[in-house]
Amino acid sequence: xxxxxxxxxxxxxxxxxxxxxxxxxxxxxxxxxxxxxxxxxxxxxxxxxxxxxxxxxxxxxxxxxxxxxxxxxxxxxxxxxxxxxxxxxxxxxxxxxxxxxxxxxxxxxxxxxx
Numbered sequence: 001x002x003x004x005x006x007x008x009x010x011x012x013x014x015x016x017x018x019x020x021x022x023x024x025x026x027x028x029x030x031x032x033x034x035x036x037x038x039x040x041x042x043x044x045x046x047x048x049x050x051x052x053x054x055x056x057x058x059x060x061x062x063x064x065x066x067x068x069x070x071x072x073x074x075x076x077x078x079x080x081x082x083x084x085x086x087x088x089x090x091x092x093x094x095x096x097x098x099x100x101x102x103x104x105x106x107x108x109x110x111x112x113x114x
Contacts, residue, residue: 001025001103003095008108011085015112019080021095021105028055028076031099035069035080037091037110044094048080062088085112 007019019035035048048069049058057069068081078095090112095105 003097003105005093005095005102005108007032008058008093008110010113012114013112015085016081016083017110019093019108019110021078021080023078023095023097023103025114026097026099026101026103028097029073031047031097031103032072033063033069033078034096034098035078036094036096037089037098038094038107039088039091042091047076047093050078082110085110087112 002024004022005019008015009018021075026076029052032049032051035047037047038044040097042109047060047063050069050071054071059067066084071078092107094107097103
């Protein structure tokens with residue numbers, strides 16, 4: 001089983017990034033997919049989630065209107081489009097698959113700084 005995140009990096013406030021998480025080794029379409037983040041010195045928090053079919057989404061209040069989660073079950077991939085990034089979005093972002101088991105990716109660093 002693997003969840004491999006990509007797309008992180010260093011951007012300035014107001015810019016955008018698109019994170020991807022490629023899954024393998026399990027039935028991707030049977031799992032709810034979520035993005036979490038963990039900033040230095042803080043607890044990991046859920047940022048967004050998407051249902052198995054992609055027809056229902058959840059967002060933390062702090063990212064509503066700026067982030068969009070989506071999935072492509074044909075490609076076994078979940079995405080997080082992040083717009084109008086703020087310094088407080090700086091964190092390591094993790095992909096999570098929740099179902100009969102719980103899987104985590106290794107994380108990708110997002111740094112928002114001028």
